[in-house]
Amino acid sequence: METRNSIRPFGPVVIDIENITKDYVMGEEVVRALRGVTLQIRRNEYIAIMGPSGSGKSTLMNMLGCLDTPSSGRYEFNGKNVAEMDDDELAAVRNREIGFVFQTFNLLPRATSLRNVELPLIYAGIESERREARATQVLADVGLGDRIHHKPNELSGGQRQRVAIARALVNGPSIILADEPTGNLDSKTGEEIMDLFEDLYQRGNTIILVTHERDIAVHARRTVHLRDGLIEMDHAGFIPELDLPVAR
Amino acid sequence: MKRFLYELSESWKIAAAQMRSNLTRSTLTALGVIIGIIAVTLMGTAVNGISIGFDKSMAVLGDDVLYVTQWPWKPVDDWWNYRDRKKIKTEYAETLNRMIAVTPNSNLVVAVPTSNLMRSIKYGGNQVDNVFVLGTTSDFIITSTIDCTAGRFFNELESRGGANVVVIGYDVADALFPAQSPIDKSVLINGQLFKVIGVNTRQGTFLGLFSWDSMVAMPLGAFNKYFSAKSESDVRVKVKDKRRLTDAKGELTGLMRRVRGLPPEKKDDFSINEQQAFKSTLDPVKNSIAIAGLFITGLSLFVGAIGIMNITFVSVKERTKEIGTRKALGARRRTILLQFLIESTALCLLGGFIGLVFAYLMCFGIGKAFPSFPIHFSLGLVLVSMIVSIITGLFSGFAPAWTASRLDPVTALRYE
Ligand SMILES: Nc1ncnc2c1ncn2[C@@H]1O[C@H](COP(=O)(O)OP(=O)(O)OP(=O)(O)O)[C@@H](O)[C@H]1O
Ligand SMILES: [Mg+2]
Numbered sequence: 104m105e106t107r108n109s110i111r112p113f114g115p116v117v118i119d120i121e122n123i124t125k126d127y128v129m130g131e132e133v134v135r136a137l138r139g140v141t142l143q144i145r146r147n148e149y150i151a152i153m154g155p156s157g158s159g160k161s162t163l164m165n166m167l168g169c170l171d172t173p174s175s176g177r178y179e180f181n182g183k184n185v186a187e188m189d190d191d192e193l194a195a196v197r198n199r200e201i202g203f204v205f206q207t208f209n210l211l212p213r214a215t216s217l218r219n220v221e222l223p224l225i226y227a228g229i230e231s232e233r234r235e236a237r238a239t240q241v242l243a244d245v246g247l248g249d250r251i252h253h254k255p256n257e258l259s260g261g262q263r264q265r266v267a268i269a270r271a272l273v274n275g276p277s278i279i280l281a282d283e284p285t286g287n288l289d290s291k292t293g294e295e296i297m298d299l300f301e302d303l304y305q306r307g308n309t310i311i312l313v314t315h316e317r318d319i320a321v322h323a324r325r326t327v328h329l330r331d332g333l334i335e336m337d338h339a340g341f342i343p344e345l346d347l348p349v350a351r
Numbered sequence: 352m353k354r355f356l357y358e359l360s361e362s363w364k365i366a367a368a369q370m371r372s373n374l375t376r377s378t379l380t381a382l383g384v385i386i387g388i389i390a391v392t393l394m395g396t397a398v399n400g401i402s403i404g405f406d407k408s409m410a411v412l413g414d415d416v417l418y419v420t421q422w423p424w425k426p427v428d429d430w431w432n433y434r435d436r437k438k439i440k441t442e443y444a445e446t447l448n449r450m451i452a453v454t455p456n457s458n459l460v461v462a463v464p465t466s467n468l469m470r471s472i473k474y475g476g477n478q479v480d481n482v483f484v485l486g487t488t489s490d491f492i493i494t495s496t497i498d499c500t501a502g503r504f505f506n507e508l509e510s511r512g513g514a515n516v517v518v519i520g521y522d523v524a525d526a527l528f529p530a531q532s533p534i535d536k537s538v539l540i541n542g543q544l545f546k547v548i549g550v551n552t553r554q555g556t557f558l559g560l561f562s563w564d565s566m567v568a569m570p571l572g573a574f575n576k577y578f579s580a581k582s583e584s585d586v587r588v589k590v591k592d593k594r595r596l597t598d599a600k601g602e603l604t605g606l607m608r609r610v611r612g613l614p615p616e617k618k619d620d621f622s623i624n625e626q627q628a629f630k631s632t633l634d635p636v637k638n639s640i641a642i643a644g645l646f647i648t649g650l651s652l653f654v655g656a657i658g659i660m661n662i663t664f665v666s667v668k669e670r671t672k673e674i675g676t677r678k679a680l681g682a683r684r685r686t687i688l689l690q691f692l693i694e695s696t697a698l699c700l701l702g703g704f705i706g707l708v709f710a711y712l713m714c715f716g717i718g719k720a721f722p723s724f725p726i727h728f729s730l731g732l733v734l735v736s737m738i739v740s741i742i743t744g745l746f747s748g749f750a751p752a753w754t755a756s757r758l759d760p761v762t763a764l765r766y767e
Pocket of ligand 2: 160
């Protein structure tokens with residue numbers, strides 16, 4: 104097996120952002136959440152985005168996930184300019200190309216695991232038998248084959264996050280975006296989730312995750328540090344001497 | 352298209368789950384629509400009933416009969432011009448009939464004289480007041496929808512001879528002879544005995560408009576002998592072809608002018624009326640009742656709709672984060688719009704359905720309690736109220752659903 108810090112022969116560029124800024128205007132005051140970020144992410148990368156609170160990590164993630172539009176700068180997703188997409192196209196990209204994993208899971212509380220995982224397939228227009236088969240398959244892949252008819256409140260935190268990961272995976276997205284996926288989990292459960300991500304990565308998925316925690320960040324193959332809306336550092340692997348002092 | 356169907360069925364499932372999980376809230380909100388639909392439906396049946404009642408009463412007049420009267424059947428501003436007109440005499444009928452007989456291709460069939468006044472009528476210990484007593488000829492049966500359940504109408508012989516015979520209406524028969532057949536019994540009118548030879552079929556009364564149910568008909572000869580003093584007289588003329596009513600009216604006007612001996616420069620001193628004229632005076636009244644009634648009850652439905660709108664806004668607010676999640680998973684604006692429209696529509700449909708069931712039971716009850724009140728609960732009404740419910744749902748859901756669909760995904764996801 105490759106070592107954590109070895110460089111892989113990367114695939115084509117999935118995400119290409121250049122000089123992205125994001126300003127929030129709050130009355131008189133302008134919050135500059137991102138102040139010119141340039142970043143390229145290729146297929147089958149595993150990236151941890153780190154940085155102090157308020158440095159713009161979530162803002163950047165939302166931008167990458169086509170949930171938010173930059174104030175200025177260029178963003179190309181799979182070679183397509185995101186600024187030129189209309190609402191339907193954006194919805195289609197979010198549906199098929201991006202898998203979101205949230206810190207708070209964001210499952211539909213009254214729906215079973217199966218129905219939660221089916222949701223992106225409904226929006227993709229897949230017929231119900233194939234939907235069910237696919238969702239069941241993916242739930243089994245994340246180790247929840249025996250929990251498909253449970254509702255979120257009948258699952259543990261770790262299991263809920265697995266459902267959320269299955270939901271993110273179900274449409275076979277180009278990238279998985281996870282904003283502090285272990286933030287609401289204890290360290291042991293968090294570690295299990297990270298094993299799952301490692302597994303997904305090994306199977307060829309592209310993963311971008313935001314984290315505060317060193318134990319989480321060490322799993323990634325590339326680390327990007329944000330500070331005050333700017334990239335402070337961007338390097339392969341996790342280098343304790345470099346990354347630990349900054350992350351703190 | 353396929354995706355739309357999946358989204359649609361998904362939305363229905365969500366709506367159902369939503370209603371189930373907020374049962375109390377949904378019920379209370381739907382209550383507004385339930386009451387609104389009950390009100391509108393009942394008003395609808397009432398309006399429908401009134402309309403049918405009007406038409407039924409109108410039918411008594413016949414749509415192929417012209418009425419020669421002193422006063423026109425419409426409101427007049429210059430009543431003084433009519434007050435001094437000569438009265439219509441029953442003898443005119445005979446003259447008219449002679450004229451009709453010698454007119455080739457006449458549009459008129461027969462002229463029938465009628466005189467009437469109100470009298471009490473007695474049999475044994477039973478008495479009915481304010482009975483419409485009508486004196487006419489045996490030809491009356493040609494111009495009017497008389498149809499005897501028992502016995503018969505008087506014949507030409509009795510008519511010419513002015514025999515003391517009567518044909519009585521259903522209600523009169525019912526009141527005077529609760530337990531026996533009225534045929535061949537003698538009733539007392541104005542101290543005079545008349546033999547009952549026929550009972551007319553029941554026609555139903557409505558708002559006290561004309562009905563033969565409280566009528567008594569006798570030969571004109573007998574009528575003139577005993578009651579001529581304060582009676583009112585008209586002549587009614589049966590028309591051959593009701594599609595040529597205007598021609599017939601023209602012909603009758605000419606004949607009447609000859610009867611009255613009017614020189615060409617003088618205006619008519621009589622009026623010729625038909626059912627239609629009466630209808631056109633009554634229709635605006637009928638329509639105003641309908642519009643006012645439906646408008647007022649429509650207000651209660653509107654209040655119900657506001658309730659639904661309000662609760663849908665609350666639902667959108669509560670589920671802001673869910674909306675953000677759905678958008679992150681690929682829901683389009685119209686998907687979200689559809690979802691909330693369906694939620695409000697489902698609530699309204701549920702309310703509408705329950706309301707309809709209640710309305711049906713109420714109609715049934717009213718129909719049982721007051722059989723004479725014309726209440727008509729039709730399939731059309733069911734359809735209309737379901738459509739009204741759907742429209743109410745779409746109307747009340749639109750603003751909140753639109754708000755939801757326009758939510759910025761990031762803002763929605765951040766919402767706590
Ligand atoms: N909707 C908004 N309106 C105004 N300011 C905002 C908004 N969203 C984010 N910001 C500001 O932008 C900056 C970056 O926020 P962001 O959420 O990206 O930080 P973060 O790096 O994810 O922090 P954390 O680690 O605490 O999650 C912050 O200063 C925040 O206050
Ligand atoms: Mg954040």
